[in-house]
Amino acid sequence: MKGSHEVPRENQSSVDPADVARFNRLGELWWDKTGKMGILHDINPIRVEYVRLQASRHLGRERDADLAGLSIADIGCGGGILAEALAELGAKVTGVDPAPNNVEIARRHAAKSGLDIDYRNTTAEALAATGESFDIVTALEVIEHVEGPKAFVATLARLVKPGGLLFLATIDRTFKSFVLAIVGAEYVLGWVPRGTHSHEKFVRPDELSGWLRVAGMREIDRAGMSFSPLTRQWAKGADTGVNYLMAAKKDG
Template sequence: MQAPQTTVDPSEIAKFEAMAAEWWDENGKFKPLHMLNPCRLDYITTQIAGEFDRDLKAPEPFKGLRILDIGCGGGLLAEPMARLGADVVGADAAERNIPVAQIHAEQSGLKIDYRHTTAEDMAAKGEQFDVVLNMEVVEHVASPIDYLIACRQLLKPGGLHICSTLNRNPKSYMMAIIGAEHVMRWLPKGTHEWSKFITPDELFDLLREAGLDPVDRKGFVFNPIKWDWRLSDRDLSVNYVTASLKPA
């Protein structure tokens, strides 16, 4: 099954174009991602280290690994991967995100290959990566299955795919839309469409259909008392993350 030329949803891209300049404002529209980022990084680094037998205590544990952050935004994940020694490509379909990410990386003394492109275009050009980070993107594309096929094509045999998204149930509607967009006003109203959220079982089925082998899933759980996030083996009710492998 061949992926189409693009799975980009223009209306979704327009939302993030409008917020591009605020990526690195920890109290701005991307505050939820800044709060979630340590938890995301904990999962990502642990999965990569385990799969590629890397010591996270080493100076550059990911040296020699080529990592793609698809839907990279302003570089909140790409920069930590570069600091860990990886050869990082950050790709985003929202053009205005790229100069924001480039400038911040330069100011931070990091070399990251940022590109305004899509997963499908990169796959068509034969790009290959050890790891594809696909975080909070799949719920914004026009065709999740075709998008995941492109992500699989971008992986080397035996490569690791990490994908996070939002579950679809009444709790996620209350937390991610009513809570984050209407009550806390962390995000502009309309940032998410609840109907596009994907349950963990649905995502595992999509990953398998795309030719990947799902091997793990965990929840990102927000604690309103401690005001932080933690990983959970059981609670995948709102935010969750998966790890999959491309067969060797």
């Protein structure tokens, strides 16, 4: 099936060395809110609120509760933008990234922020092999960069405790996403470095939902993220034709 890229088998690394090298070179740019990674800072409040809201709905917590007491694995944590925000809400966060420079940047920034985050320079497959599991697993803006995304989803599912949640964010494989996420974001506006994305590796929402079912998880929500050029702000909505979020639960 187009877009599935099923190279890795179970326990085989999903890491794309070229992508890891590309992100490994970003260094301090991770925390430059006006630089090439600024878009992640712009959308991070939406991502964090999505995780918090779904956790309050599906993990038996009070509606407006924070994430205190929950264990979270942030897969593909990069420089720690999402991991720090989740830790600030009280979660016990483990950040995982195969790029050593990313992990070093994340550790240093967390120390400056006074946050205790367990950062590890490893892969999702290696983490799953340890037998560890978490209340919540996040892999946001990651799956479009891996080899064997279906197998990667299965690995993520193995990391989720029974009754726990998995959150994914990625880009739909549409003509609209090619125009906006690649031509616009990379070549016209320069929001992200050129060559960051490959359109054929984008994932249709129904594809992702199907991979989750095969992995023993159930989609519980999906939402789009869209940018308004008039307000220059990002918002969550119904349009999943470019950027979207998805939440799934492991029953049991």
